[in-house]
Amino acid sequence: MTRELSREPVPVDVLVIGAHPDDAEIGMGGTLVKLHRLGYSIGVIDLTRGELGSKGTAERRAEEAAAAAAVYGARFRANLNLGDNRIDDSPALGRKLAELIRRAQPRLVFTHHGEDRHPDHREAHALVRRAVFQAGLRNLDLGVPYHLVDALIFFPVNEWVEPSFVVDITDTFEGKLKAMRAFASQFVEPTAPIDHKYFGVEDYLEAAAVRARHYGMRIGVRYGEAFVTAGVPVSDPVAAFRRG
Numbered sequence: 001m002t003r004e005l006s007r008e009p010v011p012v013d014v015l016v017i018g019a020h021p022d023d024a025e026i027g028m029g030g031t032l033v034k035l036h037r038l039g040y041s042i043g044v045i046d047l048t049r050g051e052l053g054s055k056g057t058a059e060r061r062a063e064e065a066a067a068a069a070a071v072y073g074a075r076f077r078a079n080l081n082l083g084d085n086r087i088d089d090s091p092a093l094g095r096k097l098a099e100l101i102r103r104a105q106p107r108l109v110f111t112h113h114g115e116d117r118h119p120d121h122r123e124a125h126a127l128v129r130r131a132v133f134q135a136g137l138r139n140l141d142l143g144v145p146y147h148l149v150d151a152l153i154f155f156p157v158n159e160w161v162e163p164s165f166v167v168d169i170t171d172t173f174e175g176k177l178k179a180m181r182a183f184a185s186q187f188v189e190p191t192a193p194i195d196h197k198y199f200g201v202e203d204y205l206e207a208a209a210v211r212a213r214h215y216g217m218r219i220g221v222r223y224g225e226a227f228v229t230a231g232v233p234v235s236d237p238v239a240a241f242r243r244g
């Protein structure tokens with residue numbers, strides 16, 4: 001039975017917050033499919049509709065985002081609609097996002113790594129850090145009870161990073177590609193040449209494979225996705241590092 005995708009936050013185990021529709025899939029699509037298979041519930045918040053992108057329209061990208069979310073069974077996919085290229089790390093936007101985080105009550109929050117060539121990704125990183133902090137402030141009245149997450153974890157999109165840990169996505173790499181292909185206007189359909197020659201259609205999928213192969217090699221598997229966190233909370237090291 002397929003559940004209807006909500007556009008408003010509902011309680012989930014894992015919350016992913018990306019600057020644009022498709023960042024969640026590029027950064028951690030394989031991990032999302034894996035988490036779904038493991039039975040965890042997933043929610044996504046896109047901060048903008050990506051309306052300044054070179055390809056596709058905001059409406060089209062919204063339909064694609066819903067189709068991608070279905071690949072990993074997301075319970076909700078909300079869009080804060082902050083305006084493409086207008087994300088900034090301010091207390092007011094932080095409170096807006098913190099309210100949604102409180103509604104979603106996630107154990108883990110994933111967002112962009114802070115070092116990224118895209119300014120929206122860097123601002124998203126800072127804004128999400130602020131919002132997660134604000135969500136946990138008991139005395140900050142946002143009309144929803146405060147919520148503390150277990151961990152805030154960062155995924156790289158464009159840059160190579162030294163991972164804190166790598167998730168084995170060998171069995172779910174095809175699912176990642178399927179979720180990325182759902183964004184047909186971004187990664188599949190041929191487009192008129194734009195101002196940079198490497199951002200063509202299949203190039204993104206090939207780049208995703210190269211990245212996943214590289215990080216997979218780091219842990220001795222075929223495909224992996226890299227994550228960075230300030231501290232990995234481990235209560236059972238044997239269970240945490242068990243393979244398979």
Ligand SMILES: [Zn+2]
Binds near residue numbers: 023
């Ligand atoms: Zn992006």
